[in-house]
Amino acid sequence: MSADLQTRIGRLNDVLCAVNTLNWDARTQMPEGGAQTRGQQIATLMGIAREMILDPAMQDAVDAADGAEAEAVQAAIDHHARLPAELLRAQAENATIAGAAWARARATSDFTVFQPHLEKVVSLARESARALGFEGHPYDPMVQTFEPGETAASLDAFFGTLRAGILPVLDAARGRTPPRSDFLYRDYPPELQKRFAADTAETLGYDFTRGRLDTTVHPFEVSFTRNDVRITSRWTRDYLPMSIFGSIHEVGHALYEQGIAPAHTRGAFATDMIGLYAVGGTSFGMHESQSRLLENHVGRSPAFWAAHFPRLRDTFPQQLGDVSEAEFVAAINRVEPGAIRVEADELTYDLHIMLRVRIEMGLMDGSLAVADVPHVWREAMRADLGVEIEGDAQGCLQDVHWSSGYIGSFPTYTIGNATAATLMAHFDAARPDIRDALDRADTGPLRDALGQAVWRHGRSKTRAELLAAVGATANDPQPYLDYLRAKFAA
Numbered sequence: 001m002s003a004d005l006q007t008r009i010g011r012l013n014d015v016l017c018a019v020n021t022l023n024w025d026a027r028t029q030m031p032e033g034g035a036q037t038r039g040q041q042i043a044t045l046m047g048i049a050r051e052m053i054l055d056p057a058m059q060d061a062v063d064a065a066d067g068a069e070a071e072a073v074q075a076a077i078d079h080h081a082r083l084p085a086e087l088l089r090a091q092a093e094n095a096t097i098a099g100a101a102w103a104r105a106r107a108t109s110d111f112t113v114f115q116p117h118l119e120k121v122v123s124l125a126r127e128s129a130r131a132l133g134f135e136g137h138p139y140d141p142m143v144q145t146f147e148p149g150e151t152a153a154s155l156d157a158f159f160g161t162l163r164a165g166i167l168p169v170l171d172a173a174r175g176r177t178p179p180r181s182d183f184l185y186r187d188y189p190p191e192l193q194k195r196f197a198a199d200t201a202e203t204l205g206y207d208f209t210r211g212r213l214d215t216t217v218h219p220f221e222v223s224f225t226r227n228d229v230r231i232t233s234r235w236t237r238d239y240l241p242m243s244i245f246g247s248i249h250e251v252g253h254a255l256y257e258q259g260i261a262p263a264h265t266r267g268a269f270a271t272d273m274i275g276l277y278a279v280g281g282t283s284f285g286m287h288e289s290q291s292r293l294l295e296n297h298v299g300r301s302p303a304f305w306a307a308h309f310p311r312l313r314d315t316f317p318q319q320l321g322d323v324s325e326a327e328f329v330a331a332i333n334r335v336e337p338g339a340i341r342v343e344a345d346e347l348t349y350d351l352h353i354m355l356r357v358r359i360e361m362g363l364m365d366g367s368l369a370v371a372d373v374p375h376v377w378r379e380a381m382r383a384d385l386g387v388e389i390e391g392d393a394q395g396c397l398q399d400v401h402w403s404s405g406y407i408g409s410f411p412t413y414t415i416g417n418a419t420a421a422t423l424m425a426h427f428d429a430a431r432p433d434i435r436d437a438l439d440r441a442d443t444g445p446l447r448d449a450l451g452q453a454v455w456r457h458g459r460s461k462t463r464a465e466l467l468a469a470v471g472a473t474a475n476d477p478q479p480y481l482d483y484l485r486a487k488f489a490a
Contacts, residue, residue, distance in 0.1 A: 016278035039096030076273035102403035109393035142408030179330035190235030197247035221253035252291030259455030269458035288416025307441030337385035421480035
């Protein structure tokens with residue numbers, strides 16, 4: 001890659017890292033009154049990023065270079081040439097304003113407060129789909145922004161197989177006597193939850209010299225190159241697992257970003273030039289696989305808590321003084337259908353995702369009106385999980401994604417679950433030392449293996465290529481179904 005192209009990509013990454021900084025601030029500490037001007041600030045920077053990509057000098061630099069980096073930039077030039085600048089600015093401005101409206105609507109459990117903003121999000125998404133073009137479904141270009149290669153048709157097939165495999169396991173699990181879980185809902189002071197989360201993050205390998213832990217409404221991870229990767233969580237006073245597993249989940253994301261090879265810093269393989277996002281993970285689905293792997297395959301394992309439950313009980317001696325380690329492990333792995341996705345058990349989690357994807361597809365093709373989302377949500381939760389939704393905050397307002405304009409991102413959560421199981425099946429077959437170490441609550445060998453197989457490559461390899469390198473196939477539901485059956489139906 002030529003020095004000119006490298007310099008231009010580095011500057012683009014700098015601008016997108018500034019966008020990430022403004023978004024991090026907006027979601028952690030910005031006063032509500034700053035939403036409108038913050039949206040304008042982000043829109044300005046996103047517009048500058050787009051202009052940098054479409055600058056004729058960038059095309060000249062690509063033409064004078066060769067290699068995968070130049071190919072990635074050319075793909076970005078082709079993509080953004082199809083999208084009007086006014087559309088990008090409208091989406092960026094609306095995201096911050098809609099985010100503030102979503103927070104108000106969620107606080108009052110009133111969907112009508114958010115409805116006009118979601119209608120604009122959907123309208124802008126449809127406009128993007130028309131500009132980008134599609135042959136099958138208007139959802140296709142949306143999901144491909146987050147997970148290249150996926151379509152509405154491929155997701156229907158993948159989800160159909162998973163759903164057919166999950167439902168019988170769910171029926172079997174529901175037939176068992178549920179374990180005790182009352183202690184999870186006791187009073188847990190937030191400051192102690194945060195201390196435990198920070199200690200756990202460090203134990204799992206999160207480097208606090210290149211990161212920090214903050215409080216937010218909806219947990220997320222964000223990076224400003226591999227040298228500054230931040231995580232957030234929320235401290236629900238009357239439900240302990242939210243902070244524990246939300247934090248472990250975000251650590252999984254953060255380890256991926258901190259593990260990107262230094263050579264990719266500020267480069268093409270640490271920059272999503274199509275989504276205009278400074279990120280080293282190759283796709284949202286691959287990113288989610290790392291967080292779900294750490295959260296579920298490691299964080300919910302008996303071996304993990306054999307090492308860490310004493311520390312948790314020391315942190316909360318009054319709340320957990322009458323709880324055994326075995327009771328705690330059983331409680332955090334119980335199958336208990338509920339309303340909240342981020343609190344869902346492993347077995348029912350993907351049914352939450354499938355609902356959101358069905359709604360997104362309906363919104364995109366016009367078969368579902370925004371005003372009907374709360375009703376459709378309530379009916380689906382009743383039919384799929386037997387759960388009654390008591391208010392919009394518990395239903396269709398629980399996730400921040402739509403306010404951010406992230407229509408098309410939800411499928412990547414289930415793709416991540418399947419990919420995590422695929423990677424662990426590979427390691428169990430090829431690297432038994434990893435499982436031996438995990439049985440001692442030592443995640444070092446697993447981190448080393450993931451670093452070599454996934455993290456270091458950044459965006460230089462696709463999810464399919466990373467899996468092919470370990471002899472696996474992308475979107476193969478079998479390893480995931482095998483894992484769920486072994487854990488919940490055995």
